[in-house]
Amino acid sequence: MRIIILSFLISITVLSYPVFADEQLDINQASLGEIKSLPISEKQAEDIYYYRTYQKYFDSIYELRKIKSIDQITLNKIKSLIMVHKFTDFDEVAQRRDQINYLLRRLASNEGSQEGISDLWEDLLISPTNINTATFHELLNMPVVTPPDVRAILKQRKLSKFSDYRSMRRSPELTHYGATNLKNYVTYDSKIDNRWFFNYRFKLNTMPYSEETEELLRESYVPDSTNSKFSMWGRYNLDNAAPEVSHKFRARMEGWINLEFGAISFLSKGENRDLNFLEFDDDFAATIKDNAKSSFAINVKPIKTKLTFGNYRATYGQGLVMENTDYFDRRRTGFGYGKRVLGIFSDLSPTEEFALKGGAVEFNNDFLNASFFYSEDKKDAIVWDSNENNEIDDEDDIFYYVISKPRFTNEELESSEEYFNPLRVNLQPYPLPKILMAPRRDVLKEILRGGHLEVSPIIGTHFGITAYESIYDKHFNIASPDSLENYLFADDYDYDKIKMNDSEISSLYSTKTDEYERNYRRVYGFDWQTTIKDFSFQGEFAELEIDGKPGKLGDDPKAIVASGYFNFENLNFLMLYRNYDLEFDNPYARPFAEHERFDGTILEKAYYLKNPLVSEVYYNSPWSQAEEGIYIESRYKFHRQLTLTKAYLDMWKRKSDGRRSVRFQGELDYRPIYQISIRLKQKLQTNRCEDTSARSVSKTSETTLKFTSYLTNRDKFSLEYRFNKVWMAPYTSLSNSAEPGDAIIPTGNVLNHGDYIAVNYTHNFTDDFKVEGSFLFWNGHGISHWDWEDMEIDFMGSEGMKYWFTIYDRISNHLAISFKYKVKHFKDEELYLRKYNDPDEVEGQNYVPQTKHNESYVRLQIDWNF
């Protein structure tokens, strides 16, 4: 009987299964009412609904046990009544944003990257590129992708379109790195969804001014006074400077046309501002006018034409003719992490001085790339009393462009000069002259028009020409070498401080000379690239027109960059030659260089100048220094455990004084097992290597050992030790007792050494919540250390310690927050002894101890996408 009953029950169960199956409730889709219809309490139903709505979709019915109110008995009771259809909450845009963030962090940790570049990458990559329609340039603009890789893809595409990543990866001659680097930024179908994307970003940053900026701003305009109001720092109370704040909004739509518009308001630290939008008044309007950028772009895909209005960025070739950013990146080879993004793009970056504002049109297909751009904007510049009427006025000429931090208003600058001038001229016993050289905001009107034309006869090969003309409403007027002292210095006592490398200043372009007077600057050049299998050869040549004959090459100040690049599966090799004439003064050029322009000139030394603020021309220089040299770089993966991640050798000559330097860096990464990485990095540099008896010889050695352990769940722990040595000519402040009377320097060279130790830990609590932090202790005797914190570089002198942590919290697919807090304790060398380099200057009163500083800062960023 039991068997009969059991058989009956089994058969009922089996027979009724389809019925139950049909009626099973999918708890990933069910409404709250449907869940309540299950044989559970109302509270349990609400808890299930809550879990699914606010935590995650269920992967299986057994996940119900994670809900506190659902016990095993309840689960047993309802498990035959419910089911789970897997439902992923995947958001392609959110995932891409994560990938971009990862990329940006890698870019940032690669020395030389700057914030302005990050913005561009971010804007470019957020819209994926269709690999089946993209041009050579569009693919080459992707991060880290090389010309041979792009050529391999385009050759394969001619045979058949790509349907997915695997089909792309199978392209002959495409390297593994090329495929993986492209993977996250391309799509394979041409589906048009006309979807709008919106992004808002808020950033707040209270980061203190750098030591050198603070020193510059604290320079007293009335030197014999201890009144802090006699410096720009004290006068505008920069101890309490307002934080840097920016709001950025961007919208874009992808369809048969792409539409994009956006705006950014950017207030750098310490800027006067009034952004109370609830009281829209003149101050608010002025703040927006001075500190906001906007752009509108439409890409009409059927005719392959893009129109951009408002602020835009233009970059061509090797950056010799045009690359408009406010940031200098050293050693930008155009490859790897030093890549340029070529073409015209909306510009919503913090770049202010070299922002282009107007309109641009770009046509781009496989054979032809043509663009024209027009900009009309006012620029900040240093003005000097060229008409010698003892005033800075509208009739005066321009010394040069300047990027100011903070960007004082003209009212602030003029009122300061009015305040300082009477005090300076009445100083006893050594009066100082009036300030007759000063920065002014929006003082120079610049109309810029230019274009680029490029043909690509075969895949991977192109020839292009680029030219632009700037029309000015004022003259650039630079003093000759003979009168440079009088032009720049406050005190004739310091005139002999001028050195040969200050010819970099006297070589700047004047629009008014004894031979001509004009209102323009014209730069033109040509660039090329050819790719044959694993090898590409590219370069650019440019001239600044001086003699008025644009058709004749080689007769004007010129510049050239040429490079050859080999790309094999486990090895790449780059050789780059650059040669820039000292007189090649193109303010929009950002080619490869070791140093920024004016490095080593008198502009470094604010305390000698008529106006310390003129030093900002050097301190915020975005321009490349005139150099000639060869740079060689390589990466080689010996085998799975050992990689030469990056090695380079640079040998160059500074054009202004012929100083020759050599720099080498190599880094080996040894991974005995995947979870452990041991990196050894060695850096060597010698300046003035052609004449080791010269006073300015310096030799630097830096050794870094880094141990990284990759833990589970992408957690990471690293320990880093760095040791530096610098041999250099003696400076009193470093080699002598600070006591009076000991200023005897018997040594030919001094050795400074310093080291640091750092520990860094990253912990991923979940995929969406991560904390990263670091402790660092350093010691340096005259050596400046640097360190990558999060996405920012930090310079550390003398000795000290710091710690910081960053919290990354992706609240949802649409909202992400990052927050950073940092504390730094450090000693600073006294600021002024090096000005005199002579402890005996004032007998008995020259003991100046090091001073201690404490600083902390917060950075907050909110990203909202919808």
Add this chain to the structure above:
Amino acid sequence: MKKISLVIILMIISFNLNAASLFDRDVGEEMRCFSARSLAMGSVEIASSEEITAALNNPAILGLLHNKFGFQLTANVTKNDENREYPLYDSFDGYLDDAVYVSNAHFFDKYSGGIYFSEQLSNSEKLTLAFNFAPLYNFDFKYEEEMRNNENTDNDNEQKKIANNSFIGSGKIYAYSPSIALSLKNSNSPISSLSLGFGVSFLEGESEMDSTIIFTEWAKEQMLNDSDSLRDTTYTMKNKYSGIRYQGGLIVGLNERINLGFSYIHKSELTKEYRTNSDTVWADTTIYYPTKFGIGFEYHPRNEWDTKFSIDAELIRWSEYDSLYDDVLEFSAGIEHIMHNGIPIRLGFRYQPSGQNKEITLIAFSTGTSIKLPHNFVLDIGTEIGKRNYSEMDLFPDGYYAHESLWDTTHNDLPEDRDEPDKVSDFMINAIATISWKF
């Protein structure tokens, strides 16, 4: 129960701590929030809260409370480090650094509480009544400074102390505030929920500021025979405040993920009675604490750790208090994650410009969590670190002490008042605990 008793005892002990920021001595330190959860989330209280006392900022919050009856008590202890500095120069008149000449670190306390009762009128309608008390403006501060002369220290002598200066404030303006809120729900409507609230706050309080200079016995001896000797001084000012304030608010649930909150606090008219010292008679005047407009946003996304994110922006019309003051916009942002084990972690950020000068801002970040206690009690704890820098003239100018009998004038002149304001840095650590019970 022992645990609860201990917590309550600790909270009561902490009530007797004293002193806050000198910066706010005229207006009073403005209280932004009244519970540990809010403080840990950057003081958001307009669209996102589970606290009764949030009704002081937006009474509509009461409509979000789930239980039928509850109360809460909050104790807040603040340590304020205030350093005053002036610049040091080297012998070339180059700036070296700033020297701290006085450092004050003191504790102060505040406490607040509330009770509520709610009644479900129908399936979709609920009425909530609450009563709260809390300090809205806090006048506690403590500043102590020693004045020493320039006596040579070569022979291990300490510079002689001339006087002890102090500047001490105390008092608060309390709000006693009944509130009412009506909340409506309709899942079929484009607006899934709506809560309307209104409250009235009866404001009462007093404050006292004592400024004293007490010369040391040594100084008094030095000036004993001088006809122009400097005397001890004590200056006391007392104020009494009374008035009324109205607050209203609205919270709109746009869907199951987004709440929008709006709050309005009407300008408070207070009668201020004052006397400058104990010998003078009481006089009175009318002062106006500012109107506040707030907008808040709460977002409840799908996240493996149950997450709520909230942002508040509040316009405060300080120009109504004093025409020379600035109207300011304050911002707060906070996140709450509930980890897998049910324990919350909270993070917050606050940006608060001052009405006295909008360039002077308090930037603070905060964190906190919650502990479940027996018998439906919950203990929320939070901490906040904030920093504010500003400049101010010397509170006790040096020239006042320039008496020849007190100083060595062989090589130096008598001291003079500094022309330049000193740098002041306020560093605040707030620790807060809220104990609540809901039924």
